[in-house]
Amino acid sequence: MHPLIAPVCEWYVGAARDLPWRRESCTPWGVMVSEFMLQQTPVARVLEPWRAWLERWPTPADLAAEPVGEAIRQWGRLGYPRRAQRLHNAAVSITTDHGGRVPETRDALRALPGVGDYTAAAIASFAFGRAEVVLDTNVRRVLARAINGDEFPPNAVTAAEKRLGATVMPVDGPFPAAMWAAASMELGALICTARSPACDRCPIADSCAWVAAGRPAHTGPPRRGQAFAGTDRQVRGRIMALLRESDIAVPRHRIATVWHDATQLDRALTSLLKDGLAVETDAGLTLPT
DNA sequence: CAAGCGTGGCA
DNA sequence: TTGCCAAGCTT
Numbered sequence: 366m367h368p369l370i371a372p373v374c375e376w377y378v379g380a381a382r383d384l385p386w387r388r389e390s391c392t393p394w395g396v397m398v399s400e401f402m403l404q405q406t407p408v409a410r411v412l413e414p415w416r417a418w419l420e421r422w423p424t425p426a427d428l429a430a431e432p433v434g435e436a437i438r439q440w441g442r443l444g445y446p447r448r449a450q451r452l453h454n455a456a457v458s459i460t461t462d463h464g465g466r467v468p469e470t471r472d473a474l475r476a477l478p479g480v481g482d483y484t485a486a487a488i489a490s491f492a493f494g495r496a497e498v499v500l501d502t503n504v505r506r507v508l509a510r511a512i513n514g515d516e517f518p519p520n521a522v523t524a525a526e527k528r529l530g531a532t533v534m535p536v537d538g539p540f541p542a543a544m545w546a547a548a549s550m551e552l553g554a555l556i557c558t559a560r561s562p563a564c565d566r567c568p569i570a571d572s573c574a575w576v577a578a579g580r581p582a583h584t585g586p587p588r589r590g591q592a593f594a595g596t597d598r599q600v601r602g603r604i605m606a607l608l609r610e611s612d613i614a615v616p617r618h619r620i621a622t623v624w625h626d627a628t629q630l631d632r633a634l635t636s637l638l639k640d641g642l643a644v645e646t647d648a649g650l651t652l653p654t
Numbered sequence: 655c656a657a658g659c660g661t662g663g664c665a
Numbered sequence: 666t667t668g669c670c671a672a673g674c675t676t
Contacts, residue, residue: 403672410662444660451674481674501672521655550672559670560665590669593660602660
């Protein structure tokens with residue numbers, strides 16, 4: 366057993382947040398919805414939308430029975446509305462191809478729209494207790510610091526990180542792999558954070574390679590940021606907000622009021638139509654049916 | 655594989 | 666204030 370496992374898991378027992386998708390009563394579908402919503406979105410902003418979503422659609426079949434536009438509308442301001450579209454598509458696939466039950470294996474999960482390596486491993490682990498290497502941004506940062514002595518992991522997941530994750534994951538012993546996955550994520554979220562790590566409260570600070578090295582600043586390629594103001598993303602966001610709030614088709618002249626640059630507006634709208642996040646009728650634009 | 659994809663809070 | 670960051674996925 367890797368020496369990090371016991372202290373991190375024991376810390377987790379006393380420090381874990383009581384998140385609704387971690388409760389025993391939460392269904393695999395509830396776990397899956399949480400994972401989609403948490404992709405690039407903080408926990409605090411997911412709590413209420415998650416509750417409302419599960420109340421409206423308690424099973425994949427409930428969601429699959431409605432138009433994808435309803436999923437996009439219900440998604441609200443969570444951001445990246447294509448996640449709602451893909452979650453709906455995944456619900457349809459689960460209903461038609463998996464008997465209405467969320468698949469249990471990483472490979473079957475990975476085949477669903479919107480489910481990548483991380484989300485497949487996370488659902489298999491948290492919903493079904495399977496032993497999978499769960500590599501999210503938190504775990505990657507914990508491993509980068511504690512084992513490699515780097516402040517931050519590489520920009521994209523590397524083969525070396527996957528090997529390291531597999532090496533550290535417990536195979537037997539007192540701490541299940543799924544517990545390690547949740548505990549190492551929680552450590553990254555609460556203690557070993559990106560901006561201001563609380564090493565004074567960290568259960569593995571005394572064996573952390575980064576702390577031992579004097580917490581050196583990140584070297585190597587700059588971490589890519591995300592511009593937003595003035596980008597097509599911002600324009601798309603404004604258009605989608607308009608469509609979500611309207612029960613009827615929104616004419617193009619009303620769409621035009623949300624952005625000053627007609628060229629950029631047209632580019633954004635065209636991309637939304639291409640992505641299937643909006644559709645055009647004679648009366649104007651609507652969410653897809 | 656680097657770039658594109660929303661949104662809001664916090665340092 | 667502005668930039669960074671938040672349980673990533675797809676092409």
